[in-house]
Amino acid sequence: MKIRLMIILAACAWLTAGCQTTPVDEPTTGPGTATSGTATDDGAQTSGIDDDGGFSGMDLDGSQADGIGMQGDPLLETRVILFDYDSSEVRSDFNDVLAAHAAYLAANPSVAVRLEGHADERGSREYNIGLGESRAQAVRRILVLQAVEASQIRTVSFGEERPAMFGTSEEAWERNRRVEIVYP
Amino acid sequence: MRKRRSAAGAIFALFGFALLAAGPARAELRIEITKGVSGAVPIAVVPFGWRVDGVSPADDVAAIVAADLARSGRFEPMPRSQMLETPTTGAEVDFQDWRLLNAQILVIGQITPAGPDSVSIQFQVFDIFRGDQILGYRMNAPVERLRGASHRIADMIFEKLTGISGAFATRIAYITVDREGDGQRYRLIVADSDGDNPNVIADSADPIMSPAWSPDGRKLAYVSFEGGRSQVYVQVLRTGFRESVSNRLGVNGAPAWHPSGKSLALTLSERDGNLDIYTLDLGSGRLQRVTRHSAIDTEPEWTPDGQDILFTSDRAGGPQIYRVPASGGDVERITFEGNYNARARISPDGKRVAVVHNDRGNYRIAVVDLNRRSAQVLSEGRLDEAPSFAPNGAALIYASRRDGSGLLETVSVDGLVRGRISSPGSDVREPVWSPYPPN
Numbered sequence: 001m002k003i004r005l006m007i008i009l010a011a012c013a014w015l016t017a018g019c020q021t022t023p024v025d026e027p028t029t030g031p032g033t034a035t036s037g038t039a040t041d042d043g044a045q046t047s048g049i050d051d052d053g054g055f056s057g058m059d060l061d062g063s064q065a066d067g068i069g070m071q072g073d074p075l076l077e078t079r080v081i082l083f084d085y086d087s088s089e090v091r092s093d094f095n096d097v098l099a100a101h102a103a104y105l106a107a108n109p110s111v112a113v114r115l116e117g118h119a120d121e122r123g124s125r126e127y128n129i130g131l132g133e134s135r136a137q138a139v140r141r142i143l144v145l146q147a148v149e150a151s152q153i154r155t156v157s158f159g160e161e162r163p164a165m166f167g168t169s170e171e172a173w174e175r176n177r178r179v180e181i182v183y184p
Numbered sequence: 185m186r187k188r189r190s191a192a193g194a195i196f197a198l199f200g201f202a203l204l205a206a207g208p209a210r211a212e213l214r215i216e217i218t219k220g221v222s223g224a225v226p227i228a229v230v231p232f233g234w235r236v237d238g239v240s241p242a243d244d245v246a247a248i249v250a251a252d253l254a255r256s257g258r259f260e261p262m263p264r265s266q267m268l269e270t271p272t273t274g275a276e277v278d279f280q281d282w283r284l285l286n287a288q289i290l291v292i293g294q295i296t297p298a299g300p301d302s303v304s305i306q307f308q309v310f311d312i313f314r315g316d317q318i319l320g321y322r323m324n325a326p327v328e329r330l331r332g333a334s335h336r337i338a339d340m341i342f343e344k345l346t347g348i349s350g351a352f353a354t355r356i357a358y359i360t361v362d363r364e365g366d367g368q369r370y371r372l373i374v375a376d377s378d379g380d381n382p383n384v385i386a387d388s389a390d391p392i393m394s395p396a397w398s399p400d401g402r403k404l405a406y407v408s409f410e411g412g413r414s415q416v417y418v419q420v421l422r423t424g425f426r427e428s429v430s431n432r433l434g435v436n437g438a439p440a441w442h443p444s445g446k447s448l449a450l451t452l453s454e455r456d457g458n459l460d461i462y463t464l465d466l467g468s469g470r471l472q473r474v475t476r477h478s479a480i481d482t483e484p485e486w487t488p489d490g491q492d493i494l495f496t497s498d499r500a501g502g503p504q505i506y507r508v509p510a511s512g513g514d515v516e517r518i519t520f521e522g523n524y525n526a527r528a529r530i531s532p533d534g535k536r537v538a539v540v541h542n543d544r545g546n547y548r549i550a551v552v553d554l555n556r557r558s559a560q561v562l563s564e565g566r567l568d569e570a571p572s573f574a575p576n577g578a579a580l581i582y583a584s585r586r587d588g589s590g591l592l593e594t595v596s597v598d599g600l601v602r603g604r605i606s607s608p609g610s611d612v613r614e615p616v617w618s619p620y621p622p623n
Contacts (some may be wrong), residue, residue, distance in 0.1 A: 124496070124540045125569065126438040126482050126496075127498075127503050130459045130480035130482045133434070133457050137457030156412065156414070158391060161409070
């Protein structure tokens with residue numbers, strides 16, 4: 001709950017309108033489950049950040065995990081790393097997820113990974129390309145520090161051009177500030 | 185005083201444009217004036233006489249001129265139904281009648297044959313109160329280019345009456361995004377400045393962004409993510425020919441033309457993903473690094489003299505605008521008001537810079553006076569971005585969002601006149617106003 005509140009407060013600091021502090025009832029998704037992600041335009045909503053250092057399980061495409069021997073590990077099946085506003089610092093609640101991916105990649109040096117950095121829609125587009133790139137690079141550094149070969153990793157930034165969730169809402173912005181870990 | 189563009193030049197630009205390989209855009213833009221100047225000047229633009237046998241006019245010149253003048257917010261054209269008479273020559277004008285209708289300015293004209301497939305357009309502008317001719321002019325135009333000629337006439341009238349160069353004969357480039365199935369379709373479109381005549385010049389399932397006009401208005405540079413990675417392309421509008429000019433590992437972004445048209449400033453990332461500003465000589469392909477800093481440096485913009493580059497950097501925390509000599513050297517911070525100032529676009533006279541500015545949580549367009557360093561917020565939305573000056577420096581076009589969809593808005597630099605350009609059903613973004621048509 002602490003993390004969820006922090007996100008709402010951080011977002012409120014930036015927005016004068018449309019930010020509700022009333023907690024919104026919504027299903028919390030556990031690790032490894034796909035979410036449908038319906039867009040809502042009013043109020044602050046968060047999704048999928050558990051109190052116990054859990055993860056957002058969104059954007060999981062089950063087929064991505066097929067064939068590379070990572071089924072059943074909720075850490076490895078988490079493919080989205082979320083970021084705070086205008087920040088490319090990897091949040092500590094994603095340490096375990098990245099450690100699992102690092103261990104997997106280090107053990108499988110022939111496996112390549114693509115890190116796709118994204119930003120929310122606010123502000124200017126090319127600066128957001130920069131933010132997305134910084135986020136992808138921050139994840140890349142963590143993987144490399146945990147013995148992944150740099151040559152296994154490609155990065156690309158899409159800035160705000162490819163949102164995970166459409167709409168102008170706190171929930172959409174939070175879900176769109178992300179790095180997607182893609183095993184091609 | 186600015187040299188007048190020749191009618192032939194404007195017509196060449198229009199003719200060239202028609203040869204584009206790509207087809208017309210699906211949805212045309214819809215333009216409305218949301219706020220005009222109080223006391224806009226009442227003007228009567230009488231339907232022009234048509235004296236060309238055997239051909240009917242494809243476009244209504246007077247209607248296009250009146251719409252342009254109305255769109256400026258500074259004029260209020262009289263509805264045709266209120267006109268008591270429709271003179272086409274000076275001898276037919278009865279000023280007393282027009283005074284009764286409270287019009288201040290009268291525009292009349294007639295179109296006569298000038299050769300095979302070309303016409304002569306003669307028009308006169310009168311001060312109704314004094315009964316004087318203010319402007320009289322005759323121009324030749326291909327018969328199928330009446331629309332372009334009409335914008336030129338509107339430019340001449342606007343300049344004569346306001347002292348400001350008109351920008352009606354210019355164009356805008358912009359991006360539209362439409363959802364198609366699970367994905368999206370990105371289109372780069374070029375249209376006349378009134379939204380008419382839209383043509384798709386690039387179309388992709390992957391993002392297209394950051395269009396930039398070459399100084400001669402004949403090419404566009406832009407970023408495309410075809411194949412899942414960014415490249416900077418330069419495309420010739422007339423032929424549709426394009427070339428990838430930057431295709432490096434990592435970020436290739438934010439192209440900005442040097443005033444000479446011979447080089448681009450752009451943003452590239454190093455292997456470690458750090459974004460810096462570079463210049464690229466388009467003739468030789470030679471790359472020169474301009475900034476070297478661990479922060480995000482991006483969104484370069486040349487000063488009109490081609491000596492310095494403005495850019496966005498978050499080296500002090502949040503994004504702010506800085507200036508650096510293109511040859512390298514000391515970096516100077518330009519913006520100080522607020523915690524977010526990005527994507528500088530400089531006015532044609534080099535005195536002002538339009539930026540995306542965080543105004544108490546709202547992203548708005550602000551104009552910073554480079555001498556006084558004071559910022560004036562000009563837009564009124566929550567998610568405004570991508571400001572671009574009209575080539576006369578009198579107005580800005582930028583992207584806004586309303587009801588979950590992107591649209592374009594215009595504002596005069598004094599904030600008095602506002603307009604809105606939407607394309608129903610399409611997400612419209614990243615408008616860029618063209619330079620004046622080539623001479």
